Amino acid sequence: MRKYFYLLLLGLASFTNAQTLKKPNIIYIMSDDHAAHAIGKYGGRLAFLNPTPNLDQLASEGMVFENCFVTNSICTPSRATILTGQYSQTNNILDFSRPLKTEQQYLPQEIKKQGYETAVIGKWHVMCEPTAFDFYSVLKGQGKYFNPTFYEKGNGVYPNNIVKSTGHSSDVITEKAINWVKNRDNKDKPFFLMYHFKAPHDWFEYAPRYEGYLADTKVPEPENLYSQPNWGSEGTRGKNDSLIHEIGTSVSRRHPINGYVNYYKIDESIPDKEVTSMAYQKYLKSYLRCVKGVDDNLGKFFQFLKNNGLYENTIIIYSADQGMMLGEHDMVDKRWMYEESMRMPFIVHYPKQIKAGTRNDMIINNTDFAPTLIDLAGGIVPQKMQGKSIKPLLKGKKPRNWRMATYNRYWLHLTHHDIPGHFGIRTQDYKLIFFYGRHWDLNETGKLSRAWLTPDKSFVVRPTPPSWELYDLNKDPHEVNNVYDNPAYAHIITKLKKELKRQRKMYNETDDAYPHIQKIVDEYWDK
Template identity: 40%
Template sequence: MNIKILTMFILAVAPIFVIAQSPRKKPNIVYIMSDDHGYQAVSAYGYGLNHTPHIDRLADEGALFTRATVTNSLCAPSRAVLLTGKHSYINGKIDNEATFNWNQDNFAKILKKNGYQTALIGKIHMDGLPQGFDYSAVLIDQGEYYNPNFIVNGKKQQITGYVTDLTTDMTLDWIAKRDTAKPFCVLYHQKAPHREWLPALRHIQEYTSRTYKEPATLFDNYEGRGTAAKTAEMNILKHMNWAGDNKIPPAMMDELGISEYLSWDKAAFNNNLGRMTPDERAKWDAVYNPIMAEFRTNYRQMSDSSLMRWRYQRYMQDYLGTVAAVDDGVGRLLDFLKENGLDENTIVVYTSDQGFYLGEHGWYDKRFMYEESLRTPLIIRYPAEIKAGQSSDALVQNLDFAPTLLDYAGVQAPDDMQGESFRGLLNGNTESWRDVIYYTYYEYPSIHTVKRHYGIRTQQYKLIHFYYDVDEWELYDLEKDPQELNNVYDHPDYVQIRQRMHQKLEETRLKYKDSTTNDKQFLPVSKP
C-alpha cells in the first residue's frame, strides 16, 4: 500500500477510533424529594393503599430499595444530611429549629465546581439563601399548597397555582432553558404530602369518595413498648387537628363543642383555604361541604372507635389525594426527559425526606426510629448503567445520597463525608455492604413529644436508647416481630443478641464520631 492510500485509510478510521475510546458523557441528575411520603403510599412497594403509576414506572425501569432509611426522621435535618453527607450532629442541623450553616460544603457546591449547572426548586425548610446553586426557587418554611410564596434567587414572590404543579413547572422550565453544553443537577423538592394535606382540585372528588383499609395496629395500646411510645402525641383520634387536618370548619367545631388540641388548628384551616381564589374555594366547598354536613349529623352519636375510624379515612383521603399530584409531576418529568432526548443519560432519583405513619400504631407524623418513619422510599433510574427491574434490601441511608451522586458524576467525595456510594450495589461491583445503620433524634421537648433517642438497625434487629428525661432501652427482632410490638430487651432468650447489639452500637457510634460529645443536648443519661 503506498503512503497516500495509507494516509487516507488512517484519516478515514480515526473518527471511529476516537468515538469508541471517548469517555461517557457526564450524566445529568434529577433528584426528586417529596415530603413525608411514606413508602406504604408508593404502589411499587405493594401495600395496596393507592396507585402511583409514574413513580412505579421509575421502579420498573430502575432499582427499588426496600430498606432505605434516614439518619434523623425530621424534615430539615434530613435535607441537611442529603446536602452534606454527614450526620445531624456533624452538620449542625439537629432539628427543625437549629440553624443550618450554608457556608459549609455540600454536594451541589462540589458539582458546580466540577462543571455542573445546579438548581434547587421547591421545599428546603432552612433559613438563608441556598448556596451551591445557579438558580433557586424555594418555599418559605413549610410553604403553602395554594398560590404559594417562593423565594426566587433571593426575591420573594407569590405565584398563582397549586404548589405541586408549580414546582414541577419551574423544574421543567429550568431544564429547558439550561446551558446545553453542561451537565445539570436539579433538586426537585415537593412540599407534598406534608401536613396539612390539601389535594389538587382535580383529585378531591375521586379521593374523598374512597374507603381505605385500616392498618392492623390502628388501635395499638403500646403494651409491649416503653414510655416513649405511650407518651407520644401523634394519635389520630387524640392529637390530630380537627379543622386544619380533617377540614372541619371552625364554626362547626364551635357548634359541636369540639375544642382545639393545638392552638393553631382553626388558624391553619382559615389560612390554608383563605389562600384560594373564589373559584378554587367554590370547587373545594362543593366537595367538602357535604362530607362535613354528614359529620355534623352523626358526630354526637359516634363512639371513640367510630371517630377514630372516621378520622383515619379523612386523613387517608386527603393525604393520598395530595400524593396523586406528586405522581403526576413525576410522569410529566419522565415524559419531558424522553421527548427531549435526555432520558438515557439522566439519573432520576425518587425519595422522601423520611417515612410517615399512615395509621400504624394509631399514629400520623414521623420522628421515631420505628420502621414506618425510619424507612423511606428510594428508587433510582439510570438507563445507561442501572439494569431495569432491580430490587435491593441493602441498608442504604440518606447519608449515602451525596457521595453516590458525586460518584456517578465522576467526582471524588470529600473524606469528611460519612456516607458511602451505593453505585456499586447497582452495577454488581460491590460484594459487601454495611450491616448496620445509625439513627439519632433530638427534637424534644417539642411538638408530638417524641423523646430523644438514638440506635442501630441491622437486617434483623434494632436497638434503641431513649434518654434525656428517661433511660430506657428497646430491642426488636424484626424477623419475628416486623410491626415492632414486643420489646425483647429484657427477654432471657435475647441476652447474647442484646450484648452483641450493644457492642455493635458502640462501634458504630465511634465510627460516626458520636461517642465523645460533651454537649448535654446530645449526651445520653447513662450507658449500658
C-alpha cells in the same frame, strides 16, 4: 486515499470517545414525608390503591432499595444530611434551631467541579441561600400549598429576591423544573437538578382536581391502629400506661390535644372505634391525594424528558426526606424510629448501567446520598463525608465491608408532636431503641409544646422515663411486641449495644457535649 481513510477512522474514534465520555445528567427528586409504603412498588396495604403509577414505572425500569433509612427523621436535619453527607452532630443541624451554613453545601459544590450546571427547585428548608447552585428557585420556609412564594436567583438580592406564583405547589414546582431544563444557560454541559416537592407534608392540601380520588374507597387500616398491648415501653407509654394520652400525636381520641379526631372536629358522641376510622380515612385520603398530585406531575416531567431525548442518558433518583407514620401505632407524623417513619423510598433509574426491575436489600441511609451523586458524576467523595457511595450496589455488587446496621436519632423532646428524645440502631433483623427522654438544649426548653410552669413561673420540659425497646423484625415486622425483657434475646441485645456504641463514637454522635443526657445513658445502658 490512505490518508483520507486514516482521517475518517480518527474522526470516528474521536466521535466515539466523545460519546463515551459524555456524562449523564443527574436529577434528584425528593418529596416531603412520602412514606415508602405509600408507593405501589414497595407493596404493603396501600399498594392496591395504585397511588403512584408513574413512580412504579420508574422503579420497574431501575433499582428499588428496600432498606434505605433516615438518620434524623425531621425535615431540616435530613436535608442537611443529604447536602453534606454527614450525621447531624457533625453538620451541626440537630433540629430547626439553626441554619445550614452556606459553605456547607458540599453536594452542589462537588458536582459543579465535574462540569455540571446545577439547580435546586422547590422545597429547600435549610434556612440559608442556596449559593452553591447556578440557579435556584426555592420555597420560602415550609412554603405554601397554594400560590407559593419563592426565592429565585436573578431576581434581586437574597432574601428580597421574591417571586410569586399561582397554582398548586406541586404543579408550579414541576413547571419551574421543566422550564429550567428547557432554557438552561449552557446546553453543552450535563446538568444536575434537585427537584423538590412540598407535598405530601402536613396539612395535606391537595389540588381540587383530586377531590374525587378515593372518595368511594375505604383505605385499608393498620391493625395496630386499634390494638397493640405488647408494644412500647415506659418511655413511650409511661409506667402503668400513665403517658398514653400524652405521647405522640394520634389519629384517635387517645391524645386529647394532638389528635386528628379533635383536629377534624368530629362529633364527640360517635363511639371511639368508629370515630378513629373516620379520622383515619380523612387523614389518609388527604395524604394520598397529595401523593397522587406528585405522581401525576412526575409523569408529566418524565414525558418531557422522553420527548426531548433526555430520559435515557439521565440518572433519576427518587426519594423523600424521611418516612411518615400513617396511623400505625395510632401515630401521626414522622420523628419516630419506628419503621414507617425511619424508612425512606429510594429508587434509581439509569438504563445504561442498571438492570431493569431489580431490588436491593442492602442497608443504606441518607448520609450516602451525597457521596453517591458525586461518584456518579465522576467526582471523588470528600473525606469529610461520613456516608458511602452506593455505586457498587447499583452494579449488583455486595461489598464485604458494607454496613450491617444504621444509626438513627431524634434530638428534640416533646416538641410539636410530643415525641420523646431517643436514639438507636437497625440491622436487617432487629431494631434497638433507647428512649432517654430529655431535650438536648436545656436553655431552649421554654419553647417546647409539652411544658409545665414551675413555682417561679419559668418553663421546664417534663422528662419522660428512660427505657429500651427491641423488635425482632423477622417475627414482628410491624413492631408490636417489645422483646427487650425477654431473656432469649440477651445475647442479641449485647451485640446490638456494642455496635450502637461503636457507631455513636465513629459518627460523632455521642453525648459528650450534653452531660445531662450522657448521665442517663450511662445509668440505663445495662438496664
